[in-house]
């Protein structure tokens with residue numbers, strides 16, 4: 001019984017491996033000693049086969065299954081042109097090459113040689129689709145740009161560079177592009193992977209003296225998506241290779257999508273020529289979520305859970321409360337809701353405010369807004385349309401000095417930092433300078449209602 005075996009495997013392979021690789025496996029059949037599983041992508045099957053098939057086999061045997069070997073195949077839904085029983089091939093066969101097809105039936109996928117057919121990207125999360133992506137003000141541009149790329153039409157901007165903080169949906173959007181392209185343009189070779197995996201592959205190719213293969217693989221794709229590119233900053237030879245791959249693809253008018261946790265101009269250790277090439281495309285920023293977006297995401301999730309945990313009632317105001325209180329990142333927000341539903345179904349109670357506060361006490365405490373001076377500076381700079389570097393720097397013109405004092409004031413009012421501490425974060429200013437700035441704003445506020453309105457607004461924006 002697969003469910004039991006899976007439980008055993010959970011203990012063996014560790015939680016992350018389990019959720020990433022074992023849980024998504026769907027048992028399809030056991031016939032003539034061959035246990036078949038369907039997998040979301042062929043790379044996924046390959047990976048599981050290489051890393052876990054021994055353990056899976058062992059546990060199946062231990063559970064009394066009459067099994068000799070295991071096969072992994074992509075599910076027929078995503079690969080309509082193949083039957084589920086056939087071993088995975090990373091890409092729908094093109095008429096020119098079809099070697100994997102012919103070789104496969106006699107062999108387990110583990111021994112199957114890599115062929116030109118393989119586009120070994122990282123596995124895609126099936127849940128990360130456009131359908132499940134909630135669009136709001138903070139991400140509408142990124143979403144629109146991703147949609148455009150996913151149409152698979154002529155390349156209009158290259159690369160698409162998505163950036164933003166942790167948990168704001170970069171990876172989700174990239175996977176959504178890949179899924180959509182699989183449906184609309186199954187003829188395209190789409191490769192998604194993280195910059196870390198890119199480096200790892202490259203280093204491996206160097207070691208095994210297969211750099212030519214590596215190069216030709218990466219140059220043969222139609223759409224290349226590299227996630228978290230900040231990772232290769234400072235890694236010289238990987239950057240070099242990335243740069244060449246990038247140029248080769250752009251020259252062939254192939255679409256590239258890149259994500260990072262910050263703008264190209266802010267990634268340290270990135271070569272200038274790469275930076276400037278990145279800047280040739282469309283750079284889109286995923287902004288921190290706002291209340292509406294968080295609520296939208298929670299509502300979507302809650303609807304899903306409603307269908308899973310039938311009969312669970314969620315009291316009015318709970319989602320609003322969560323959207324208000326958990327403003328860090330979407331992953332935490334989702335985690336909170338998951339736990340809440342699981343807990344409520346376990347104890348068989350309505351999801352009330354009380355239950356919510358009990359069940360999520362730790363998350364709520366941790367996300368009690370710990371505002372940083374840096375966030376305040378960013379916000380103030382944005383609000384007054386001055387550069388962050390100027391805000392912190394030495395310029396004394398009033399258009400900059402006033403916003404600077406406002407940022408000082410807010411830092412004092414909204415964080416628990418000491419004056420010398422704040423001073424350090426304002427380009428190493430003395431604590432008396434900070435004190436002066438704070439006083440100045442307090443004085444002005446008393447008479448300048450425009451300023452005090454502004455401050456109210458900034459405070460609200462900062463505190464979510």
Ligand code: ADP
Nearest residue numbers: 132133134166167168169170171172297330331
């Ligand atoms: P990033 O790559 O930017 O760190 P992810 O794409 O991994 O973030 O997103 C983290 C989690 O939040 C994922 O589970 C993702 O599905 C979810 N998420 C983020 N933004 C949205 C959104 N706009 N709608 C629905 N889910 C979202």
Ligand code: MG
Nearest residue numbers: 170171172227
């Ligand atoms: Mg990510």
